[in-house]
Amino acid sequence: GAGVSQSPSNKVTEKGKDVELRCDPISGHTALYWYRQSLGQGLEFLIYFQGNSAPDKSGLPSDRFSAERTGGSVSTLTIQRTQQEDSAVYLCASSPRGWQPQHFGDGTRLSIL
Amino acid sequence: GNSVTQMEGPVTLSEEAFLTINCTYTATGYPSLFWYVQYPGEGLQLLLKATKADDKGSNKGFEATYRKETTSFHLEKGSVQVSDSAVYFCALSAQKLVFGQGTRLTINP
Numbered sequence: 001g002a003g004v005s006q007s008p009s010n011k012v013t014e015k016g017k018d019v020e021l022r023c024d025p026i027s028g029h030t031a032l033y034w035y036r037q038s039l040g041q042g043l044e045f046l047i048y049f050q051g052n053s054a055p056d057k058s059g060l061p062s063d064r065f066s067a068e069r070t071g072g073s074v075s076t077l078t079i080q081r082t083q084q085e086d087s088a089v090y091l092c093a094s095s096p097r098g099w100q101p102q103h104f105g106d107g108t109r110l111s112i113l
Numbered sequence: 114g115n116s117v118t119q120m121e122g123p124v125t126l127s128e129e130a131f132l133t134i135n136c137t138y139t140a141t142g143y144p145s146l147f148w149y150v151q152y153p154g155e156g157l158q159l160l161l162k163a164t165k166a167d168d169k170g171s172n173k174g175f176e177a178t179y180r181k182e183t184t185s186f187h188l189e190k191g192s193v194q195v196s197d198s199a200v201y202f203c204a205l206s207a208q209k210l211v212f213g214q215g216t217r218l219t220i221n222p
Contacts, residue, residue: 033210042214043157043202056209091156101147102210104157 002026004105006092012111015084021077021108025094033095033102034067034077038088046090049075050097079110087112115140119203119213126193127221134188134216136177136203144207146170146179146186151200151215160188160201195220 005024013019025032034046045059049069060066064082069075079086089109093102120135138146148160148170161170166181175190186203198220203213 031209035212043212045209045212048209050209093157100206101159101162102157103159104149106156 004092004094004103006090006105006108008108009106010109010111012113013082014113015082017082018078018080019082019110021079021090021092021110023075023077023092023094023105025073025075025092026103027073029094029096029103030072031095031097031100031102032069032075033093034075035091035093036061036088037091037107043091046077082110082112084112086110115144115205115207115211117203117205117211117213119201119216121214121216122200123217123219125219125221128195129192130220132188132190132193132197132218134201134203134218136186136188136213138184138186138203138205140184140205140207142207143181144205146177147204147206147210148175148177148186148188149202149204149212151202153199157202193218193220195222 007022030051032049036044047067048056064080067077089107091107093104095102116139145164147162149157150160151157161172163170163179169178177188200215202215
């Protein structure tokens with residue numbers, strides 16, 4: 001498809017396990033964002049990639065969270081030693097340039113037991 | 114730093130009522146302003162945008178005007194429908210997007 005694709009759509013895992021969430025942005029989009037949306041809450045910015053520049057990691061809540069973007073395309077968000085408070089919907093978005101409107105994926109719903 | 118403040122929800126209206134969701138921002142420079150909508154069970158979608166002062170963005174009967182003097186971008190619709198029930202996010206863009214906390218809107222028939 002032509003949109004932002006995220007996988008898996010749902011992930012249930014036990015506390016303490018590591019998880020990887022994947023985002024395939026729209027082809028040609030240089031900007032890629034990760035957000036977290038907890039139940040009933042707004043969007044919490046996590047990390048922002050723009051082209052080959054160093055990513056803006058200012059939103060990552062702890063050192064258990066990391067993300068990478070390989071070849072300027074696909075991105076993976078990794079959460080190590082998951083905690084129950086990590087349960088949320090993780091959204092990925094991309095845009096042609098950082099300041100342009102973002103296109104969002106449908107998100108990955110993460111549940112930590 | 115840049116920030117966006119939205120009217121707290123939830124907001125509940127009857128069908129055909131007039132809607133206003135307030136949004137104010139703080140930013141250096143001249144950001145672009147956006148409204149995004151998230152329908153139940155779906156991802157976020159761009160609803161409308163305005164890129165400079167006095168611009169009016171419009172889509173699906175919704176409108177918002179970029180007011181630099183009041184640093185506002187309030188969302189309005191003259192006659193809401195049940196299908197407008199969703200969460201609405203105001204956002205500004207200055208190198209990266211900054212979102213408000215979202216306003217949950219419920220329209221009753």
